[in-house]
Amino acid sequence: MNIGASTACFYPLETELSLERVGKLGFKTAELFMNSFSEMEDGFVSGLCNIKEEYGINICSMHPFASFAESYTLFSSYERRYHDSLELYKRFFEIMNRLGAGIFVVHGGKIPGSIDDELYFERFGEFGRIGSSYGVIVAQENVVHYRSESPDFLKRMRAYIGDEFKMVLDVKQALRAGYSPYEFTEPLHDSIVHIHVSDHDSEHDCTPPGEGVFDFGKLFGTMNSYGYRGEYIIELYSSGFTDDSQLIASRDMLEKEFSRISCK
DSSP states (O other), X not given: OOEEEEGGGGXXXXXXXXXXXXXXXXXXXXXXXXXXXXXXXXXXXXXXHHHHHHHTOEXXXXXXXXXXXXXXXXXXXXXXXXXXXXXXXXXXXXXXXXXXXXXEEEOOOBSSOSXXXXXXXXXXXXXXXXXXXXXXXXXXXXXXXXXXXXXXXXXXXXXXXXXXXXXXXXXXXHHHTTOOTHHHHHHHGGGEEEEEEOBOOSSOSOBOTTSSSOOHHHHHHHHHHTTXXXXXXXXXOGGGOSOHHHHHHHHHHHHHHHHHHXXX
């Protein structure tokens, strides 16, 4: 089990500086949030590899800047654009291979969408198989205001695609959509390959872990019982914390809580 941090925590700080900041805070696991087309160039990726090696960071996942457009690129009724867009994502997969990242995070299509559920599932399945050919797991994240915000939608997606279906569980996105994270874990636990964690209180829906009311012991215990062995990534918005020391405190709390639960 590894507690990591997403470079998204520091957005809009530039990607390379964000990765370096993750390393300087002592995190050995990171999710990389790519933010622009120039960051896909070989020279830039080489720089990221250097930072990764300098700080001994395992980049376990990638979040593409194209997430906001996936309704338009991957899940629209204009089929030619879908096939053309796959070339962009193949480049992301190539970059992931260089960085050693194994999980590609997908937001998918927004509500209501221009294609029916079956075509959505078919497209995602094909997309996932392309990712597999690069050694990459393509994983659907639950995201508020997207079709994936619903546990029922994801259950039907899992039934259609089968065991190849994989997902990212995001705690804050579940809460924002009005669901408990456990409405996803109970029926979909064998599909969850990656988890984004954050905390919340009565006034804020995304705070550093340990500063709110979320029971991380329950989450760890639940996922341990299902045999989950993936990473837990602290993914916040930069407006959700004021000092880097909060991230260090969150990591330390999560590691202690995980150890406590695992030793029971």
